Amino acid sequence: MTNVYNDKVMDHFINPRNLGNIKDADGKGEVGNPVCGDMMNLYIKVDKKNVKGEIISEIKFETLGCGAAIATSSIVTEMAKGKTLEEAEKISDLDVAQELGGLPPQKLHCSNLAASALKKAIRDYRSKK
Numbered sequence: 001m002t003n004v005y006n007d008k009v010m011d012h013f014i015n016p017r018n019l020g021n022i023k024d025a026d027g028k029g030e031v032g033n034p035v036c037g038d039m040m041n042l043y044i045k046v047d048k049k050n051v052k053g054e055i056i057s058e059i060k061f062e063t064l065g066c067g068a069a070i071a072t073s074s075i076v077t078e079m080a081k082g083k084t085l086e087e088a089e090k091i092s093d094l095d096v097a098q099e100l101g102g103l104p105p106q107k108l109h110c111s112n113l114a115a116s117a118l119k120k121a122i123r124d125y126r127s128k129k
Ligand code: FES
Pocket: 033, 036, 037, 038, 065, 066, 067, 068, 069, 107, 109, 110, 113
């Protein structure tokens, strides 16, 4: 592991996937990082009639934070899209960092936002059912 962002992290930081919000979201997760105060909102739409179960059909995020926070937010949307809620809620901070090919050690805490916001959005959806 190095102290600089790798190419995949830079790509997701500069060209974030699924950026924005979903006005009629089925679930929303808002989290703040206690370490630095950065913020993330994550929105999901759920396909309730899929043969595989309840599937995340659409997912978007808004993140006010550092490069690693934006890159982890972006990649978690790609990891979760098309997954069942049960599969998506198993995605951990470590999975997110690994999917990006690693983060500099001092930036590992930044991956907390993405996995937590996803879990919170799923909980929010379930609480409204
Ligand atoms: Fe705040 Fe990275 S420094 S999330």
